[in-house]
Amino acid sequence: xxxxxxxxxxxxxxxxxxxxxxxxxxxxxxxxxxxxxxxxxxxxxxxxxxxxxxxxxxxxxxxxxxxxxxxxxxxxxxxxxxxxxxxxxxxxxxxxxxxxxxxxxxxxxxxxxxxxxxxxxxxxxxxxxxxxxxxxxxxxxxxxxxxxxxxxxxxxxxxx
Amino acid sequence: xxxxxxxxxxxxxxxxxxxxxxxxxxxxxxxxxxxxxxxxxxxxxxxxxxxxxxxxxxxxxxxxxxxxxxxxxxxxxxxxxxxxxxxxxxxxxxxxxxxxxxxxxxxxxxxxxxxxxxxxxxxxxxxxxxxxxxxxxxxxxxxxxxxxxxxxxxxxxxxx
DNA sequence: TATTGTTATACTCTATAACTATA
DNA sequence: TATAGTTATAGAGTATAACAATA
Numbered sequence: 001x002x003x004x005x006x007x008x009x010x011x012x013x014x015x016x017x018x019x020x021x022x023x024x025x026x027x028x029x030x031x032x033x034x035x036x037x038x039x040x041x042x043x044x045x046x047x048x049x050x051x052x053x054x055x056x057x058x059x060x061x062x063x064x065x066x067x068x069x070x071x072x073x074x075x076x077x078x079x080x081x082x083x084x085x086x087x088x089x090x091x092x093x094x095x096x097x098x099x100x101x102x103x104x105x106x107x108x109x110x111x112x113x114x115x116x117x118x119x120x121x122x123x124x125x126x127x128x129x130x131x132x133x134x135x136x137x138x139x140x141x142x143x144x145x146x147x148x149x150x151x152x153x154x155x156x157x158x159x160x
Numbered sequence: 161x162x163x164x165x166x167x168x169x170x171x172x173x174x175x176x177x178x179x180x181x182x183x184x185x186x187x188x189x190x191x192x193x194x195x196x197x198x199x200x201x202x203x204x205x206x207x208x209x210x211x212x213x214x215x216x217x218x219x220x221x222x223x224x225x226x227x228x229x230x231x232x233x234x235x236x237x238x239x240x241x242x243x244x245x246x247x248x249x250x251x252x253x254x255x256x257x258x259x260x261x262x263x264x265x266x267x268x269x270x271x272x273x274x275x276x277x278x279x280x281x282x283x284x285x286x287x288x289x290x291x292x293x294x295x296x297x298x299x300x301x302x303x304x305x306x307x308x309x310x311x312x313x314x315x316x317x318x319x320x
Numbered sequence: 321t322a323t324t325g326t327t328a329t330a331c332t333c334t335a336t337a338a339c340t341a342t343a
Numbered sequence: 344t345a346t347a348g349t350t351a352t353a354g355a356g357t358a359t360a361a362c363a364a365t366a
């Protein structure tokens with residue numbers, strides 16, 4: 001038989017929602033022993049790779065609103081993984097860096113998430129996983145263009 | 161330069177979260193004129209394709225908790241798109257069917273979501289979109305196996 | 321006047337326990 | 344006793360307005 005959700009299975013968004021819900025549940029379980037969630041893990045990685053980063057910039061990179069980032073950084077600072085230091089050039093802003101503990105936890109968490117990722121993509125060949133990354137990034141570009149009419153870099157929206 | 165989130169870009173989950181957030185925002189905007197959200201649209205489609213469906217079964221199919229489904233069906237019933245009727249065989253249960261209006265709105269919404277889907281996957285060839293569906297469904301299978309050790313149908317988890 | 325970080329708030333989505341009515 | 348649907352509730356995640364300090 002066809003399956004009760006066969007109409008929905010035609011849509012990428014439906015397959016993606018189901019896959020993502022399972023990934024998110026599993027990755028949060030993987031990160032829990034480190035005291036991290038998906039979003040605090042993401043912030044920790046970006047700060048580690050970009051020392052001195054300002055909060056506004058981090059919010060842009062992760063596409064989250066500034067007010068929501070405050071709580072995420074409070075969380076990371078409380079766990080002694082990240083520090084906020086006043087910028088000397090612009091005393092409104094904070095420069096973000098990871099602590100020694102933060103760098104260590106980040107390394108271990110990245111390794112754990114890599115294992116999680118391998119589990120989630122098992123049964124797919126390397127080329128299939130690369131094609132998946134490519135497709136997801138193309139969709140991200142298309143979605144940005146839809147939400148921001150000034151971005152015509154890839155031209156997927158309706159022609160003039 | 162490498163991009164501040166290059167560590168995260170290695171993970172399927174990160175690319176998928178970003179792509180899905182954009183898809184979800186766009187599809188909800190597409191569905192708003194129909195008075196639908198992603199989840200009420202999904203429920204409407206499944207009910208239309210499976211007349212007489214019970215609420216418990218629908219919750220299983222869409223992988224949502226029964227209490228949350230109640231509000232979704234209240235929403236659809238209030239809009240006169242779906243009706244709940246007491247089952248004669250089991251008077252605890254409700255049988256779900258779409259109204260004539262529900263069938264009409266479902267048709268139009270499916271067409272609108274098909275156009276949304278084409279927009280989101282533009283720049284990808286048909287074979288790439290098919291490969292995307294395949295990869296997402298494999299991840300869903302892998303994720304189910306992780307969350308339910310009794311499901312070894314595809315064997316992606318650690319061997320005994 | 322504009323920007324950085326913050327507070328407060330609200331709205332959605334999701335998850336769990338406990339209730340009712342039926343089986 | 345077990346199940347179907349419901350209620351109440353609590354926890355995330357997300358979005359906006361308004362404020363203080365600084366530019």
